[in-house]
Amino acid sequence: MxxxxxxxxxxxxxxxxxxxxxxxxxxxxxxxxxxxxxxxxxxxxxxxxxxxxxxxxxxxxxxxxxxGEPVQYVLGFEEFCGRRFKVSPDVLIPRPETEMLCAEAIRIGSLVSKDRSDPIRILDLCTGSGCIAWTLALDIPGSEVYGVDISEAALAVASSQDPAPERAESPVFFQADILLEPPVFLRGKFDLILANPPYIMESQKAEMRPNVTEYEPDLALFVPDGDPLLFYRAISRWAGSLLSVGGTGIVEINELIGDGTVAVFKDSDFQNVELMNDFHGKNRFVKFS
Ligand SMILES: C[S@@+](CC[C@H](N)C(=O)[O-])C[C@H]1O[C@@H](n2cnc3c(N)ncnc32)[C@H](O)[C@@H]1O
CATH class of the missing domain: 1.10.8 (Helicase, Ruva Protein; domain 3)
Known part of the structure; x- marks a missing residue:
């Protein structure tokens, strides 16, 4: 043919x-x-x-x-921040917006690590495929990176990644529910806390394409309409006890609830809370310190 x-x-x-x-x-x-x-x-x-x-x-x-199956699941990979990450139906397919979160985190993390002899510590909540955790581990050499997810199946994908075989700096992946308190074994403070949690309201499902809703995991995508900020309250609690003085948090958000997400971090006494746009000009990230 x-x-x-x-x-x-x-x-x-x-x-x-x-x-x-x-x-x-x-x-x-x-x-x-x-x-x-x-x-x-x-x-x-x-x-x-x-x-x-x-x-x-x-x-x-x-x-x-x-x-309707996404081409990334058919091929088994997606490009993210210039590297190839394995994907399966157990994990969200990494999105280009999330590359912006990584770029900002790498910028901040590289500045911090320049003035330090000890490794900077980074925590990626809701790690999924591990694309954020691996990218930070590889692009800030010597950093100590942890990735957490509730899904054992997602963690198996994250741990099996090999996006830069020549520089194998695997993050530490572990299972936890971030809606609960941080596990006691997670000691010390983190210079960067990053998260791309589920943030699409269930009522938005009707506007989404079936190749997303029928193939990507609901666990990675949706939050109840009645409580769309629940993950951000959880992240602010984790950051309240785990972010170092002078550390920075960056979370990806639903563009429809930017102000509400900002309010969550302000109410948790973070002094600098900033809404940031993505390349479409939509509210897409909240940075806090
Ligand atoms: C939007 S995906 C993000 C995946 C990856 N970080 C990325 O940016 O491509 C959200 C992830 O949160 C995880 N998750 C959902 N509920 C959780 C919970 N209560 N605690 C920890 N992780 C959770 C899902 O399993 C999923 O992997």
Missing amino acids: LLGDFLREGVSRLTSLYPAPEARNILHLLCGERLGIDRYTHVTEPSYTIPADYLSALSDDLDRLAS
């Missing part, structure tokens, strides 16, 4: 789920990975024929995509 024909068939099967340019991008990514070709091969080599022994696997992949 010609690559061009496979792409045409694929786009026509995916356009009920995705706008055509997005469907095309998904298929280019799939073919690039599975066939080891670049995204313009169908244009530059119009007679490129998909080798027969790849056809059955590609056709299975296309069936999974056409049923």
Whole structure:
């Protein structure tokens, strides 16, 4: 089968789920990975024929995509902050907005670590795939990073990551429910506390695409409409006892409740509480110290 024909068939099967340019991008990514070709091969080599022994696997992949499964779960990875992270249906697929949280955390953490001989300590609450924890561990060499999640299955994914084999600085991952008090074994203070907790209200589910709602874990996404700030109150309690003097917290938030989230941290006596936008100009982070 010609690559061009496979792409045409694929786009026509995916356009009920995705706008055509997005469907095309998904298929280019799939073919690039599975066939080891670049995204313009169908244009530059119009007679490129998909080798027969790849056809059955590609056709299975296309069936999974056409049923709505995200391409990241089909391929088993997502790029995040320039590295490849394993993903499975047990973890949220890392989002580009969260890369901004990491960039700000790396900026602050690098400044702090310049003036210190001992390692800076970082805590990532609701770690999921571990993308935040690993990125900080790798981009602030010598840092001591901890990642916590309630889901054992997510922690298994986080612990199995190998995003930079040449610099294996694994964070310490452990299981805990952040709605409860921090476990007693978590001693000492942290210079940075980061979190991307579940923050989508259940009533927002109806506006979301089925490839998210039917495939990504509810546990990672949703909070009850009646109490959308519950995770931020929990994070402020953890930070109240675990953030060092002069330390900084950064949390990702629901853009609809920016002011309410700011109020949670102000009410917990943090002196500097700042709302930050994402690249769409939406309220997306709260930084506190
Ligand atoms: C939005 S995902 C974030 C994953 C990852 N940090 C990221 O940014 O891609 C939220 C994570 O919070 C975890 N979680 C949900 N409830 C929790 C709880 N009570 N305590 C700890 N983690 C929880 C979920 O298992 C999920 O991995």
